[in-house]
Amino acid sequence: MATFIIVDDHPLARLAIRMLLEKEGHRVVAETDDGSAVMALVKQHRADVLVMDIDLPGIDGIEATTLLRSAGIKIPVVVMSGKNPDYYTQLSIKAGANGFISKQKDLSYLTHAVNAVFSGYGYFPLRMHHSDEPSDSDSERLGLLSRREFEVLKHLADGREISSIASLMQLSNKTISTYKARLMEKLGLKNQRDLLEFTRRNNIS
Structure with a gap:
């Protein structure tokens, strides 16, 4: 039996x-819906595994994972998200997570992730799936984007204009235009048609 902390809003x-965890014989020692509470809960409960969503109030799951690793805390972290799995798999790895589960898949995949973590392995099935693809695959190119660039990409996929995105993100039109130019270059996109096709193909919205 292992102990778990669950973080999901x-x-x-x-x-x-x-x-699911209790069915497998495990015990949940703490829950929260706030990313800002993660550090304190981990220190207080000394759980074996942290299962955490990415979209959270306070700070998100990626930032919370980064803060844990920066503090030298080595608790295994399994990150979950219903958003673009290719991109967030890459972000999770960079942040120091031990596994990534897409909420677009069956929740039973969490059991596989937990078993992998306990065996000393990472669990990133999408990365394994793409391992034989060329280096310029969509997944790897998405991994080159900063979080700001990816946020701009999502807004562009929704059909928003530069000025609208600037207002939403509280940035200048020039800054948003710079982000757009950078992400277009990193993704190898030449025009708006390429951008829309790329976001459609990768379910980005």
């Missing part, structure tokens, strides 16, 4: 994760 998601 959706009560039903936390309940589903808890039920």
Whole structure:
């Protein structure tokens, strides 16, 4: 039996994760819906594994993982997200997570991730899936984007204009235009048509 901390801002998601873990004989020692509370909970409960969503109030799961690693805390972290799995797999790896589960898949994949972590391995199935693809694959190119660039990409995929994105992100039009130029270059996109096709192909919105 292992002990777990669950971090997710959706009560039903936390309940589903808890039920799955308890069915496997594990015990959940703490839950929260706030990324800002993660550090304190980890220090207080000394759990074996942290299961954490990316979209959280306070600070998100990627930033929380980065802060844990910066503090020298080595608790295994399994990150979950319903957003673009290719991109967030890359971000999770960079932050120091031990596994990534897409919420677009069956929750039972969490069991595989937990087993892998306990065996001393990382669990990044999408990375394994793409391992034979060329270096310029969509997944690897998405991994080159900064979080700001990816945020701009999502807004562009939704059909927003530069001025609208600037207002939403509270940045200048020039800054957003710079982000757009950088992400277009990193993704190897030449025009708006290429951009829309890329975002459609990768389910980015």
